[in-house]
Amino acid sequence: MSKEEEPFDPNDLPPKTLLNSEPLYQVRSLKTMISFILSQNTHKQYIFALISKSHDPYYLLQYILETSVYPREHECLKELRHITEKLPWHSIAIPPDEGQFLSMLVKLMNAKNTMEIGVYTGYSLLSTALALPPDGKILALDVNRRDYEIGLPMIQKAGVAHKIDFREGPALSFLDEMLKDQNNKGTLDFVFVDADKDNHLNYHKRLIELVKIGGVIGYDNTLWAGSVAAPTDAPKMGFFQPLRGFVIELNKYLAQDSRIEICQIPIGDGITLCRRLI
Ligand SMILES: C[S@@+](CC[C@H](N)C(=O)[O-])C[C@H]1O[C@@H](n2cnc3c(N)ncnc32)[C@H](O)[C@@H]1O
Numbered sequence: 001m002s003k004e005e006e007p008f009d010p011n012d013l014p015p016k017t018l019l020n021s022e023p024l025y026q027v028r029s030l031k032t033m034i035s036f037i038l039s040q041n042t043h044k045q046y047i048f049a050l051i052s053k054s055h056d057p058y059y060l061l062q063y064i065l066e067t068s069v070y071p072r073e074h075e076c077l078k079e080l081r082h083i084t085e086k087l088p089w090h091s092i093a094i095p096p097d098e099g100q101f102l103s104m105l106v107k108l109m110n111a112k113n114t115m116e117i118g119v120y121t122g123y124s125l126l127s128t129a130l131a132l133p134p135d136g137k138i139l140a141l142d143v144n145r146r147d148y149e150i151g152l153p154m155i156q157k158a159g160v161a162h163k164i165d166f167r168e169g170p171a172l173s174f175l176d177e178m179l180k181d182q183n184n185k186g187t188l189d190f191v192f193v194d195a196d197k198d199n200h201l202n203y204h205k206r207l208i209e210l211v212k213i214g215g216v217i218g219y220d221n222t223l224w225a226g227s228v229a230a231p232t233d234a235p236k237m238g239f240f241q242p243l244r245g246f247v248i249e250l251n252k253y254l255a256q257d258s259r260i261e262i263c264q265i266p267i268g269d270g271i272t273l274c275r276r277l278i
Pocket residue numbers: 092093094117118119120121122123124125141142143144147169170171172194195196199
């Protein structure tokens with residue numbers, strides 16, 4: 001029986017998240033991020049007193065997944081998620097609640113001409129492809145075709161492979177090439193960026209010209225497992241330390257960029273939506 005099919009009983013689970021004294025930003029999840037923020041609050045005892053066990057973010061995330069996400073997850077997305085879970089780097093894929101969010105966003109926007117930077121095995125790509133109309137397009141960029149090909153059979157099975165134009169190579173030089181042609185400017189409805197975090201700001205400086213006015217760019221991992229809110233000398237930052245500064249710089253830049261309206265959403269590892277204004 002897979003994880004999400006097990007009956008959920010909060011009493012079976014240890015109340016570990018809020019009471020854990022270890023820094024929590026080593027685990028990439030909404031649970032960890034919220035727990036970390038709460039652990040920084042000087043009034044945390046008060047907050048703990050208010051939060052019953054059933055309001056622990058860990059249980060809430062489980063509740064959301066089991067009630068609203070897994071039952072609605074497309075069969076091919078579920079299969080792709082299970083295939084990906086067997087890989088050593090599986091946790092870099094977006095979680096299914098974020099996939100559901102992207103799908104809703106793309107439909108609400110009536111997006112048609114889209115781009116994704118950072119494909120991996122394709123969970124976010126398939127979420128978007130399923131949400132697009134039959135003539136919708138995704139230009140999908142990644143330096144690694146091998147991982148994309150692991151998920152490709154699921155994309156084909158879902159009947160949406162015709163919407164995807166996968167290009168292997170560094171995204172930055174691809175964007176620079178696109179910008180040489182004036183006809184590409186202001187043409188994209190939606191872009192999802194989930195690649196090398198040290199380049200997300202460089203992508204923004206180019207994508208702002210490629211997305212149309214009113215179009216949206218979504219940057220993933222803008223909470224970087226909660227580490228963006230951690231003190232610089234915090235111990236055990238581990239995996240997140242080297243790129244933390246780049247994510248903080250991106251967040252500051254986006255907050256002051258008057259060409260866009262922004263909304264930072266704590267789903268998955270945090271996604272910041274940027275709607276082009278001018
Ligand atoms: C976090 S994963 C993407 C996860 C994916 N969105 C999903 O939901 O499964 C980051 C991806 O970015 C790709 N990547 C890293 N550097 C890149 C670059 N310079 N240009 C394009 N892709 C890059 C990696 O190969 C990796 O597949």
